[in-house]
Amino acid sequence: MHRIPRDHPRYESLMLRQKMVRGSERGLAVKEGLLAHGRGEAFDYLLGERTSSEAKAAARAAAALLLMAKRPVLSVNGNVASLVPGEMVRLATALPGSVIEVNLFHRTEARARAIAAELGSAARKLGVRQLLILSDRTDARLPGLSSDRAKCHRLGMFSADVVLVPLEDGDRAQALKRCGKKVVAIDLNPLSRTARAADVTIVDNVVRALPELIRQVGALRTASPRRLTEIAGSFDNRQNLGRALGRILRRLGRLSRERVPSDRSA
Amino acid sequence: MHRIPRDHPRYESLMLRQKMVRGSERGLAVKEGLLAHGRGEAFDYLLGERTSSEAKAAARAAAALLLMAKRPVLSVNGNVASLVPGEMVRLATALPGSVIEVNLFHRTEARARAIAAELGSAARKLGVRQLLILSDRTDARLPGLSSDRAKCHRLGMFSADVVLVPLEDGDRAQALKRCGKKVVAIDLNPLSRTARAADVTIVDNVVRALPELIRQVGALRTASPRRLTEIAGSFDNRQNLGRALGRILRRLGRLSRERVPSDRSA
Numbered sequence: 001m002h003r004i005p006r007d008h009p010r011y012e013s014l015m016l017r018q019k020m021v022r023g024s025e026r027g028l029a030v031k032e033g034l035l036a037h038g039r040g041e042a043f044d045y046l047l048g049e050r051t052s053s054e055a056k057a058a059a060r061a062a063a064a065l066l067l068m069a070k071r072p073v074l075s076v077n078g079n080v081a082s083l084v085p086g087e088m089v090r091l092a093t094a095l096p097g098s099v100i101e102v103n104l105f106h107r108t109e110a111r112a113r114a115i116a117a118e119l120g121s122a123a124r125k126l127g128v129r130q131l132l133i134l135s136d137r138t139d140a141r142l143p144g145l146s147s148d149r150a151k152c153h154r155l156g157m158f159s160a161d162v163v164l165v166p167l168e169d170g171d172r173a174q175a176l177k178r179c180g181k182k183v184v185a186i187d188l189n190p191l192s193r194t195a196r197a198a199d200v201t202i203v204d205n206v207v208r209a210l211p212e213l214i215r216q217v218g219a220l221r222t223a224s225p226r227r228l229t230e231i232a233g234s235f236d237n238r239q240n241l242g243r244a245l246g247r248i249l250r251r252l253g254r255l256s257r258e259r260v261p262s263d264r265s266a
Numbered sequence: 267m268h269r270i271p272r273d274h275p276r277y278e279s280l281m282l283r284q285k286m287v288r289g290s291e292r293g294l295a296v297k298e299g300l301l302a303h304g305r306g307e308a309f310d311y312l313l314g315e316r317t318s319s320e321a322k323a324a325a326r327a328a329a330a331l332l333l334m335a336k337r338p339v340l341s342v343n344g345n346v347a348s349l350v351p352g353e354m355v356r357l358a359t360a361l362p363g364s365v366i367e368v369n370l371f372h373r374t375e376a377r378a379r380a381i382a383a384e385l386g387s388a389a390r391k392l393g394v395r396q397l398l399i400l401s402d403r404t405d406a407r408l409p410g411l412s413s414d415r416a417k418c419h420r421l422g423m424f425s426a427d428v429v430l431v432p433l434e435d436g437d438r439a440q441a442l443k444r445c446g447k448k449v450v451a452i453d454l455n456p457l458s459r460t461a462r463a464a465d466v467t468i469v470d471n472v473v474r475a476l477p478e479l480i481r482q483v484g485a486l487r488t489a490s491p492r493r494l495t496e497i498a499g500s501f502d503n504r505q506n507l508g509r510a511l512g513r514i515l516r517r518l519g520r521l522s523r524e525r526v527p528s529d530r531s532a
Contacts, residue, residue, distance in 0.1 A: 021297050031287040031300055038304020039311075042455075170276075189308075191521050245522040249515065256511045259457050 013041060013049065016083065016207060023082020027114045030106050033079045036167070043188035044205050046248045051212055054244045055204035061235035062164070062184040062200045063216035064228040066095050069162035069182070075103040080166050080206060081115040085122040087210035091164075093128050094217045101156035102135040105169050107148040109136040144175045157181075165194070166206045173197040186210075190244040200237055203244040279307060279315070282349065282473060289348020293380045296372050299345045302433070309454035310471050312514045317478055320510045321470035327501035328430070328450040328466045329482035330494040332361050335428035335448070341369040346432050346472060347381040351388040353476035357430075359394050360483045367422035368401040371435050373414040375402040410441045423447075431460070432472045439463040452476075456510040467503055469510040 020037045023029040029037075066072045072095050076088055081102075092098045100119060102112045116135035123131050138151040140158035149172060152158050163176055166186035170193025176183050177197050185198035186209045195201040202209045220228065286303045289295040295303075332338045338361050342354055347368075358364045366385060368378045382401035389397050404417040406424035415438060418424050429442055432452035436459025442449050443463050451464035452475045461467045468475045486494065 017298075017301055020301075024297065031290055031297075032283055034297060034300040035283050035286065035304040035307065038301035038306075039308045040304075041301070042305040042308030189311075191518075242522060245518065249518055249522070252511075252515055252518070255457055256508070256515070259462065 013044070016205075017041075020079065020082050023078065026118075027111060028081045028118055029078035030111070032106055033077070033082075037079060040167075040188045040205070043248075046251060047188065047203070047244075048247075048251055049205070051204050051208045052244065052247055054240050054247070055202050055209065056212060056216075057235065058200050058202040058237075058240055059204075059209065059212045059216045060220075061232050062202060062213055063220050064223075064231040064235075065162050065182055065184060065200060066098075066164065067217060067220055067223070068225065068228045068232065069095075069160075070097065071160045072098040072162045072164070073156050073160035074098060074100045075157070075163060075165045075168065076100055076115060076119065077102070077104055077167060078111065078115060081118045083207055084166075084210050085118050086126060087207075087214065089119060089123045089126055089128055089131065091210060091214050091217065092131055093126075094214060094221070099156055099160075100131065100133045101153055102133070103152065103157065103165075103172075105149060105172075107151060112136045142172070142175050142179060144178055145171060150175075165198075166209070168194050170194045170197065190241045190248070195241060196238075198237065200232075200235060201241060203241065279310075282471075283307075286345065286348050289344060292384075293377060294347045294384055295344035296377075298372060299343070299348075303345055306433075306454045306471070309514075312518065313454065313469070313510075314517055315471070317470050317474045318510065318513055320506050320513065321468050321475065322478060322482075323501065324466050324468040324503075324506055325470075325475065325478045325482045326486075327498050328468060328479055329486050330489075330497040331428050331448055331450060331466060332364075332430065333483060333486055333489070334491065334494045334498065335361075335426075336363065337426045338364040338428045338430070339422050339426035340364060340366045341423070341429060341431045341434065342366055342381060342385065343368070343370055343433060344377065344381060347384045349473055350432075350476050351384050352392060353473075353480065355385060355389045355392055355394055355397065357476060357480050357483065358397055359392075360480060360487070365422055365426075366397065366399045367419055368399070369418065369423065369431075369438075371415060371438075373417060378402045408438070408441050408445060410444055411438060416441075431464075432475070434460050436460045436463065456507045456514070461507060462504075465503060466498075466501060467507060469507065 020034055024034055074092055092100050102115045112135040116133045119133050134153040134156045138153055140152050140154045141150040142152050160181055162182040164184045173183055173194040174197045183198040185194050185201045186206050187195045187201055190203045286300055290300055340358055358366050368381045378401040382399045385399050400419040400422045404419055406418050406420045407416040408418050426447055428448040430450045439449055439460040440463045449464040451460050451467045452472050453461040453467055456469045
C-alpha cells in the first residue's frame with residue numbers, strides 16, 4: 001500500500017482507490033469491481049466530487065420511502081462492503097425491520113460469506129447486536145434474470161417492498177421494478193439503466209451518499225406517515241436526474257472553455 | 267472467469283473488462299491499470315462507444331506521421347498488452363523500421379518481460395519473424411522524469427522521432443514533447459494532459475483505434491513523402507479535440523432529452 005500525502009489534490013479519491021484495492025485483496029471485491037469503481041471515478045470527477053442539491057433531495061425522498069417500508073432490504077455487494085461497511089450497518093439499525101442482503105453480480109458463496117463477515121465485524125465495532133444479514137444459501141429467485149444473478153433470499157429481496165441498491169447492475173434494477181418493488185439506487189451516472197429504472201436515484205458517490213441518507217433518516221424518524229407519503233410523492237426522479245445531468249453538462253462546458261479552444265468550424 | 271450472457275446490453279464492454287482481468291491475473295496489468303480502464307470506460311460511454319469522424323481524421327494524420335518517421339517507436343504498457351497485443355504487432359510490421367518498447371508507469375523488470383513475452387507470442391501466432399521488442403534492461407533515461415518512470419532504451423524512446431503512446435500518463439507525454447519528439451496519443455479523455463500534450467490525439471478506445479490506424483497506414487503506404495507531409499501538416503489537434511469534446515456534449519444533451527425530461531425549473 002502506498003502512502004498518499006494529505007495535501008495531494010486528489011487525496012480523497014486516491015484513498016478510496018486504496019480501500020478498493022484492499023477490499024479486492026481481502027476477497028470482498030472482484031477485479032470487475034475495481035473496473036466499475038474506476039468508471040464511477042470518472043463520473044464523480046464530472047460531478048465535481050461533491051454532494052449536489054439534487055443528491056440531497058433524492059436522499060430525503062429515499063429516507064421517506066425506506067421509513068415507510070414494511071420490509072426494507074439493503075443490498076450490499078463487494079464494492080459497498082469495501083468502501084462503507086460501517087455506514088451500511090448504521091443505516092440498517094436506523095431502519096426498523098430492515099435486512100441486509102449480500103447481492104453479487106459475480107456470485108460465489110465464499111465471497112458472499114466474506115462480505116457478511118465484514119459487515120458482522122463492522123456491526124460488532126459499532127456495538128450493534130440485532131442485525132439480520134443474508135448472504136450465502138439463497139432460497140429464492142428473482143424472475144426475469146438468468147443463472148446466478150437471479151439468486152436471492154425469501155426473507156430478503158424476494159419479499160421486500162423497498163430495496164436500496166447502491167452500485168447495482170441495470171438488469172437487476174429493472175428486474176426488481178418488474179416485481180413491483182420500490183427501488184432506491186445510488187449511482188454516479190444519471191443516464192444509466194439503474195438510475196432510470198429506480199424510483200429514487202441518488203446521483204452521488206456512495207461514500208458521501210450513505211452518510212447523507214443516514215442523516216435524512218434520522219431527521220424524518222418521527223415524521224407522520226402522512227408527511228412521509230407527501231415527501232416521497234412530491235419527488236420526481238426523472239426531473240431530478242435531468243437536473244443532475246444539467247450539472248454535468250455545465251461543468252464539462254466550463255472545463256472545455258478552460259482547456260481547449262472552442263470549435264468555431266463545426 | 268465469469269460467463270457473460272451474450273444478450274447483456276453491455277456485452278462488448280464487459281468482455282473487454284474480462285480481458286483486462288485476465289491480463290491482470292497473468293501479471294501483465296496492475297490493479298491501477300484496472301481502475302484506469304474503468305475511467306476510460308466512462309469516457310467511451312460518453313463518446314457512444316464508436317469511432318467518430320474526429321478519431322478517423324486523427325488516425326489518418328497519425329498514420330502519415332508514423333510513415334514519415336525515421337525511428338517510429340510504439341509504446342506498450344500492461345493495459346495495451348492485455349487488450350490488443352496482436353494489433354500492436356500488426357502495426358509494427360506495417361511500419362518499416364519501427365520498434366516496440368515496453369514502457370511501464372509502475373515498472374518492474376518481471377512485468378516488462380511478461381509483456382514482451384505476450385507480444386512475442388502474438389507475433390508467433392501471426393507468423394511475424396522480424397520484430398524488435400525492447401523490454402527489460404533499459405539503458406537510457408528520458409530527461410525531466412523521476413526515478414523508474416524515466417527508464418527507457420537507447421534504441422527505443424530515447425532515439426525515436428515519432429512515438430505512439432496508447433494509454434499514456436500525462437507526465438510522460440509531456441516529457442516526450444519536451445525532448446522534441448512527435449507524439450501520437452490514443453486517449454479517451456479529450457481533456458487529459460496527454461491528449462492536450464500530443465501532436466495527434468486519437469480520442470477513441472484502443473481496441474477500435476488500433477485497427478483503424480492499421481487500415482490508414484495500409485491506405486497511405488504508397489503515398490509520396492509530399493502527400494504525407496500535407497496530410498500531417500493540415501491536421502489541427504486542438505481543433506480536433508474541441509470537436510471530440512463537442513461531440514460528447516451534444517451526445518449528453520441528446521441523451522438527456524431522450525431519457526430524462528429537460529429541467530425547466532433550473
